[in-house]
Amino acid sequence: MNDTEVLIIGAGPTGLVLALWLSRLGVKVRIVDKATGPGTTSRALAVQARTLELYRQLDLADTVVERGHQVPAANLWVRGQKAAKLSLQNIGAGMTPYPFLEIYPQDEHEKLLIERLQGFGVEVQWNTELLELSQDEEQAVARLRLPDGHEEDCRVPYLAGCDGARSAVRKALGIGFPGGTYQQVFYVADVQASGPALDGELHVDLDEADFVAVFPLAGTGRARLIGTVRDERAEHVENLTFEDVSSRAIEHMQLQVEQVNWFSTYRVHHRVAQQFRRHRAFLLGDAAHVHSPAGGQGMNTGIGDAINLAWKLASVLHGKATDELLDSFEIERKAFAERLVATTDQVFNFVSANGRVANLLRTRLAPVLLSRLMAMGKVRSFMFRTLSQIGLNYRLMPLSFGTAGHVHGGDRLPWAHDETADNFAELARPCWQVHVYGLAGKDLTGWCAARQIPLQVFAWSPAHEAAGLARNAFYLIRPDSYVALAEASSSTAALERYFTERSLRPC
Missing domain, CATH: 3.50.50.60 (FAD/NAD(P)-binding domain)
Structure with a gap:
């Protein structure tokens, strides 16, 4: 070793x-x-x-x-009935090759x-x-x-x-x-079951303060139950069994649990x-x-x-x-x-909050509001970008510089594809590379060749404009496929300066 x-x-x-x-x-x-x-x-x-x-x-x-299993929809339950169904089908269409929620x-x-x-x-x-x-x-x-x-x-x-x-x-x-610990005790169970909530979709029970969710797994009748325990049972977590915590899910979602493959309880911290x-x-x-x-x-x-x-x-x-x-x-x-x-923290506190007002907001307002919001394209896109982490960026940080089009240094390279090309295809190689959407100048071509940096030139198309990329600009891509440098001009001086100032060698 x-x-x-x-x-x-x-x-x-x-x-x-x-x-x-x-x-x-x-x-x-x-x-x-x-x-x-x-x-x-x-x-x-x-x-x-x-x-x-x-x-x-x-x-x-x-x-x-x-x-794995792609989840087509999320269902919100109140008082033993479905109160809302939120479609997740192609929720991230046009933003990523993987526009869905994957369970694995x-x-x-x-x-x-x-x-x-x-x-x-x-x-x-x-x-x-x-x-x-x-x-x-x-x-x-x-x-x-x-x-x-x-x-x-x-x-x-x-x-x-x-x-x-x-x-x-x-x-x-x-x-x-530093941080803290949520007062709630969580339980998780892998079960074989049947019932209306075992249809391949995600189901969440919003009643009272005991959060319960049914996550579909690949295979018929397989599901993962995740919930919280808030009453006196939480004081004796080491002795809890599935039978102690499953009654609400069984009653409210009409689950028939045939077999419990495993069961566990735990507490969750919020610390950095x-x-x-x-x-x-x-x-x-x-x-x-x-x-x-x-x-x-x-x-x-x-x-x-x-x-x-x-x-x-x-x-x-x-x-x-x-x-x-x-x-x-x-x-x-x-x-x-x-x-x-x-x-x-904010999301969890809303879902698990106690009290009459919190219960009304969760069971009456949330299903209606979420249904309406999810019908709006911009809201669906925002939610997907946030949860999927494709919106994560490193803007204004030491390895990020420049702007070209709507793309900043530090952004995830936007996905742009049409019938002729997919700009993510070359990202399978974990190396520095330069992308140009339109025409690449001779200076840039020569600079990349001299340093053995792959240069990917894509014929300009409406897909590139829709993704926020700038025509004839160049984008220096890090080995983890984030944009290091976005440069609207074709000057190689910015490239040379980027590597020199950070003491980096691309190859």
């Missing part, structure tokens, strides 16, 4: 995706986890469109879509990631626990307890803590984790680590931020952390960037995590 360049602590989705991306970029990784093996139960379900877009770089997107349970997701990681010759080392962590100017040193009980010092240039909300890495670094980086160690996923499950953002945000950090680590380790590039990881991802925690 002496040639390991990045040690990853934690083999959940965040750690596995980081290991995959680094392996894809030629970085030697070691990934360990104190668990005995991959998870067999999970809470995370949604795989958002932005995650699927990025999964194209690992040839994962098609498999996830094929094995975390335990199945992890198995797929482990399988793909094995294709790079990397095996997760289970039963391996981090005991101590120290650092100097040259390396991080992790004291590990191996499966046989022996201890080992693993010395690596960089270490990534992907080890969850109770992160041993975060504690070893002495990084604070004070730092995402300390010297040669990084925090990602739940080790860095935890929040309400509202909107299915948690797992996807951790995966986003991993992809953001992976190409930066690879650039530094391959001598194409200085260590300063790694500072941008915290700048970009911490800002998003803080916004996400605030937003999910």
